[in-house]
Amino acid sequence: MKTDFKFSNLCGTVYRKGNLVFTPDGNSILSPVGNRVTLFDLVNNKTETLPFENKRDIRRLALSPNGSLLLSVDELGQTQLVNFRKRTVLHYFNFKDKVRDIQFSPDGKYFVVGLGRNVEIWRSPGFTREFAPFELHRRLAGHHDDITHISWSHDSRFFLTSAKDMTTKIFSVDPIEDFVPTTLSGHRSSVVGAWFAKDMRAIYTVSDDGAVCVRRFRPRGIEENLVFGEFPREESGKRTPTVWFTEHRYYTMLSARVQSASFNPGTSLLVLGFASGVFGIWEMPEFNKIHSLSISRKKINTVAINPTGEWLAFGSAKLGQLLVWEWKSETYVLKQQGHFYDMACIAYSGDGQYVATGGDDAKLKVWNALTGYCFITFSEHTSAVTAVHFTKGSQVVLSASLDGTVRAYDLVRYRNFRIFTSPTPVQFNSLAVDPSGEIVCAGCQDTFEIYMWSMQTGKLLDVLSGHEGPISGLVFRPDGLSLASSSWDKTVRVWDVFDRSKIVERLEHNNEVLALAYRPDGKELCASTLDGQIHFWDVLKAAPTGSIEGRRDIAGGRKVQDKRTAANNSSGKSFNSLCYSADGTAVLGGGNSKYVCLYDRRSGILLRKFQVSKNQSLDGVQEKLNSKFMTEAGPADLIDSDGIDSDSEKHADRSLPGVRSGDKSNRLLKPEVRTRAVKFSPTGRQWAAASTEGLLIYSLDDTLLFDPYELDEDVTPDTIRDLSRKGDHLRALVNAFRLNEKYVIREVYEAVPPLDVVLLTKDFPEAYLERLLKFIGGIMESSQLLEYHLRWVSGLLSNHGTFVKTRSVALQPVLRMLQRGILRLHQDIGSVCDKNYYSLNYLLVQGKRVGEAEKEESGDVTMNDVFSGFDDDVEVDDGSDDGMDVDDAAA
Known part of the structure; x- marks a missing residue:
């Protein structure tokens, strides 16, 4: 078995806190999730979590204008410089203070960092590993409180800084003669953001009380507004005194506070997110309200606009919600939300394509394992979901909950079609379904009984009693002949659910049993106990076959408030979830620690130990604690020093002069790192863990990023064109995809004769099929060769239907792109046909009038002669209702 997962x-986690950043093309968005960064591809409907990790939760992200460099800054100012295209970390740097905002200049030469009340200008580093890639250009000061926002001018000469001191300052990157930093005041609350207008003739500032100011720039004593940066001079050479003034002051007229704001200079759209979960769109400088909508129940922490101004992205930290809204069509491009509380259980579908997760927020979510998107959420439960399970056909998923119900959901119609309940209210914490999907069993933690229902009728079939402690686990034997249950009464019992006359096997243990699992062949059973051991049993003989001592392997780090060291602490040293690999040669276990252990079954050797998170913002990650962070008021990590992360940010205790650290009685919640469930995929290529960070997926499939594909030295544009001219179109097209130059691919693709398309699609390699379909979908809208494209699509899908069916999940975004393109072309052609139809009718009517006029003048031309060239089904009114000819009527 391969172990290099x-x-x-x-x-399971789409947004935690920080800012959202669109890529330069506007098709993808970067979201900070804890100490990682997730990339959401909004066009291809895929997610990708970048492989690097920060030491703590990420506070700010900044992407260079060309999309090549990414800066990720954590809570304490420690920064990683990342080559975004290759997903590699180039350099580590520490700003030694909390970064309030960081922004690249439009030309990419500098980036500005807001550190407390000061501003630092740094030169942008290069793309290679350097000893000191960060070079400080200037350090500026002037604000009397923390900076909240930074924005650049379009010429990269100036930038604006907004702060909680209710002012906005204008700074220049390089010293300019006779120019001093300018302060714009007038707001009555802290300024959330400030931006230059596209023409550089105005500055728009927004404060958190909903006030929006339009500032103008002009020489003193002159009414004409000027372009900022072009400072006029007098005849003597001295710069003309200029002044900034507030031209207009607007109010949003909403009682809620403004939490976030963003401005798009190209479209002059201002988007504000409020603490009530409402966002609004206004057009500047007139402040015309375009739209407002309530999209969340909690405050909107961040707002971002893509470069074209079509999509708006919103993030809510309380709900872990990420929304992308297309304001013109008023539709959601992306709407994702993780579990509000911890994720408690997971289950893979039979084909490994879907993962179901249940959480303490009483919700059941189903995720696509390939794309990472949640496509359905069931919220019928009223209490925490404790167990989930797929049936064999993967069309039904079941969930058990502490609300006393087991629910079955149809994944075809997306509805809850069956509810299983007990005669008396109990709390279910384990679930099992037999391989046929006919028998559903659930164990409870209060009456220590196992309930058994029929899937077809929903009736209670039997109640299995005998345990003397809460049921901790249930699992059917793969052949469906028996059911195994584990309990806190230190036993594992094997039941024959179809023949109750047989004796129930009791497998005794020395400690409470926390989890159990069957080997895929059904001949062996493993169980984990509270003392950190994994016991193995021969099912047929009911005899132990071995054990693994995993106490030291699963032991995690030291928590902040622990009085003992990690080595002497007894908590978190046992496995609460077990799973066999697909081939049964390895056992995977997770517990209340930062580690997941993979053991070889035969030798009992630890093969791999995976650390699920290195995020020091979580409790229990560090092995040793530093005593210097222990204060008289408790651990320094749990003290809200400045209120920046608390909901009561506006009410931080700073009543005494000189007090900067806030009230030491305010406490922060530090989540504990742990793994509540682990599960192997039925394919054996990946496994998943439900952890504090979310649903972590580890895979054997290496997804390397590269532009060329199987490139050789002989593959050049000239050789590809020669092959195309010689008539070897198949080799030319394949080599063009290897080179991966779009203009060469299009040139070779359009050079194929239409009559040869059907024959060419039969021999086309399946390795390049996805690339060709994606290419056709991309050029279909901009090309006029409609029939030609349809021939290619029809031939490829007809000749490679089996390959497309087996890889339907991977090809789903490409097929959806083709479908959208074909439907759009169908609508366009339909509208053109309708327009031509009405135009022809108009010409017919005009021709009729002309014919009548000529007939009246000459008297020898009939209407039938005029319209003899038209179709027979066109009706023409010749005025012969009374039965006489037109000539007679005219006479």
């Missing part, structure tokens, strides 16, 4: 993706 690598971190693949992070699902």
